Amino acid sequence: MILGSGFLLFRTVHLMFVNDAFHLYVWWASALLVVEFLTDLAWLVASIRWLFSNQKDKANASLKLAAMAIIVHAIRVLVFVLGRTGPWVNFDVRAEHHADYSFEWFWVYFAGTLSALSVIALALIWYLIRKSQR
Numbered sequence: 001m002i003l004g005s006g007f008l009l010f011r012t013v014h015l016m017f018v019n020d021a022f023h024l025y026v027w028w029a030s031a032l033l034v035v036e037f038l039t040d041l042a043w044l045v046a047s048i049r050w051l052f053s054n055q056k057d058k059a060n061a062s063l064k065l066a067a068m069a070i071i072v073h074a075i076r077v078l079v080f081v082l083g084r085t086g087p088w089v090n091f092d093v094r095a096e097h098h099a100d101y102s103f104e105w106f107w108v109y110f111a112g113t114l115s116a117l118s119v120i121a122l123a124l125i126w127y128l129i130r131k132s133q134r
Contacts, residue, residue: 001047001062008073009040024101029083029092032076039069070122077115084108 015021015033022030043065050062083092085108090098 001066002044002051004066005040005044005047005069008069009037009044012037012040024094024097025092026094029076029079032072032079036069036072036076039065039072043069067122067126070118074115074119077111081108081112 012033016037021033025033043062046062046065050059079092082088083090084103084105090101093101
Protein backbone atom coordinates (compact mmCIF):
# COMPACT_ATOMS: atom_id res chain seq x y z
CA MET A 1 0.00 0.00 0.00
CA ILE A 2 2.79 2.40 0.90
CA LEU A 3 4.72 1.52 -2.25
CA GLY A 4 1.69 2.04 -4.51
CA SER A 5 0.69 5.32 -2.93
CA GLY A 6 4.29 6.49 -2.92
CA PHE A 7 4.68 5.73 -6.62
CA LEU A 8 1.50 7.60 -7.57
CA LEU A 9 2.45 10.50 -5.30
CA PHE A 10 5.93 10.69 -6.84
CA ARG A 11 4.54 10.69 -10.39
CA THR A 12 1.97 13.35 -9.50
CA VAL A 13 4.55 15.63 -7.86
CA HIS A 14 6.91 15.08 -10.80
CA LEU A 15 4.18 16.08 -13.24
CA MET A 16 3.20 19.11 -11.18
CA PHE A 17 6.65 20.59 -10.61
CA VAL A 18 9.19 19.06 -13.02
CA ASN A 19 6.91 18.99 -16.06
CA ASP A 20 5.34 22.33 -15.03
CA ALA A 21 1.76 21.11 -15.39
CA PHE A 22 0.22 24.24 -13.84
CA HIS A 23 1.71 26.33 -16.63
CA LEU A 24 0.89 23.83 -19.39
CA TYR A 25 -2.62 22.53 -18.61
CA VAL A 26 -5.94 24.34 -18.53
CA TRP A 27 -7.32 25.16 -15.07
CA TRP A 28 -9.62 22.14 -14.73
CA ALA A 29 -6.85 19.68 -15.70
CA SER A 30 -4.57 21.33 -13.14
CA ALA A 31 -7.36 21.09 -10.54
CA LEU A 32 -7.74 17.39 -11.31
CA LEU A 33 -4.01 16.99 -10.75
CA VAL A 34 -4.28 18.71 -7.36
CA VAL A 35 -7.18 16.42 -6.40
CA GLU A 36 -5.05 13.43 -7.36
CA PHE A 37 -2.14 14.77 -5.29
CA LEU A 38 -4.31 15.19 -2.20
CA THR A 39 -5.87 11.75 -2.63
CA ASP A 40 -2.47 10.09 -3.05
CA LEU A 41 -1.13 11.91 -0.01
CA ALA A 42 -4.12 10.87 2.12
CA TRP A 43 -3.68 7.26 0.95
CA LEU A 44 0.01 7.34 1.88
CA VAL A 45 -0.71 8.75 5.35
CA ALA A 46 -3.49 6.20 5.97
CA SER A 47 -1.21 3.37 4.82
CA ILE A 48 1.61 4.46 7.13
CA ARG A 49 -0.85 4.83 10.00
CA TRP A 50 -2.20 1.34 9.34
CA LEU A 51 1.31 -0.12 9.19
CA PHE A 52 2.26 1.26 12.59
CA SER A 53 -1.11 0.71 14.28
CA ASN A 54 -1.11 -3.03 13.52
CA GLN A 55 -4.90 -3.16 13.73
CA LYS A 56 -7.00 -4.93 11.15
CA ASP A 57 -9.86 -2.43 11.27
CA LYS A 58 -7.56 0.47 10.34
CA ALA A 59 -6.96 -1.08 6.90
CA ASN A 60 -10.47 -0.09 5.84
CA ALA A 61 -9.59 3.62 5.50
CA SER A 62 -6.42 2.81 3.59
CA LEU A 63 -8.29 0.51 1.20
CA LYS A 64 -11.02 3.08 0.56
CA LEU A 65 -8.44 5.79 -0.11
CA ALA A 66 -6.57 3.40 -2.41
CA ALA A 67 -9.73 2.80 -4.41
CA MET A 68 -10.38 6.55 -4.58
CA ALA A 69 -6.81 7.26 -5.68
CA ILE A 70 -6.99 4.59 -8.39
CA ILE A 71 -10.24 6.00 -9.75
CA VAL A 72 -9.04 9.63 -9.69
CA HIS A 73 -5.79 8.58 -11.35
CA ALA A 74 -7.68 6.65 -14.03
CA ILE A 75 -9.82 9.71 -14.79
CA ARG A 76 -6.73 11.91 -15.08
CA VAL A 77 -5.01 9.38 -17.33
CA LEU A 78 -8.15 9.13 -19.47
CA VAL A 79 -8.03 12.92 -19.92
CA PHE A 80 -4.32 12.63 -20.80
CA VAL A 81 -4.91 9.87 -23.38
CA LEU A 82 -7.93 11.59 -24.95
CA GLY A 83 -5.93 14.82 -25.12
CA ARG A 84 -3.33 13.10 -27.29
CA THR A 85 -5.63 11.19 -29.67
CA GLY A 86 -8.63 11.61 -31.90
CA PRO A 87 -10.63 14.78 -32.33
CA TRP A 88 -9.76 15.96 -28.81
CA VAL A 89 -6.05 16.56 -29.39
CA ASN A 90 -4.70 19.09 -26.87
CA PHE A 91 -8.09 19.88 -25.31
CA ASP A 92 -6.42 19.74 -21.90
CA VAL A 93 -3.46 21.96 -22.90
CA ARG A 94 -3.62 25.76 -22.90
CA ALA A 95 -4.05 27.24 -26.37
CA GLU A 96 -0.68 28.99 -26.36
CA HIS A 97 1.04 25.62 -25.89
CA HIS A 98 -0.75 23.67 -28.63
CA ALA A 99 1.99 24.15 -31.21
CA ASP A 100 5.00 23.48 -29.01
CA TYR A 101 3.62 20.71 -26.77
CA SER A 102 5.29 17.38 -27.50
CA PHE A 103 4.95 13.96 -25.95
CA GLU A 104 6.09 10.39 -26.54
CA TRP A 105 3.57 7.76 -27.61
CA PHE A 106 5.18 5.18 -25.36
CA TRP A 107 4.07 7.11 -22.25
CA VAL A 108 0.54 7.49 -23.59
CA TYR A 109 0.24 3.73 -24.11
CA PHE A 110 2.05 2.97 -20.84
CA ALA A 111 -0.17 5.23 -18.74
CA GLY A 112 -3.36 4.09 -20.41
CA THR A 113 -2.54 0.39 -20.09
CA LEU A 114 -1.46 0.53 -16.45
CA SER A 115 -4.43 2.66 -15.51
CA ALA A 116 -6.85 0.26 -17.21
CA LEU A 117 -5.20 -2.70 -15.47
CA SER A 118 -5.45 -0.99 -12.08
CA VAL A 119 -9.17 -0.27 -12.57
CA ILE A 120 -9.74 -3.91 -13.61
CA ALA A 121 -7.83 -5.11 -10.54
CA LEU A 122 -9.85 -2.74 -8.35
CA ALA A 123 -13.11 -4.07 -9.78
CA LEU A 124 -11.96 -7.66 -9.26
CA ILE A 125 -10.94 -7.03 -5.65
CA TRP A 126 -14.23 -5.24 -4.98
CA TYR A 127 -16.12 -8.21 -6.47
CA LEU A 128 -14.18 -10.72 -4.36
CA ILE A 129 -14.75 -8.72 -1.17
CA ARG A 130 -18.48 -8.49 -1.91
CA LYS A 131 -18.63 -12.20 -2.67
CA SER A 132 -16.83 -13.14 0.56
CA GLN A 133 -19.24 -11.01 2.63
CA ARG A 134 -22.27 -12.98 1.39
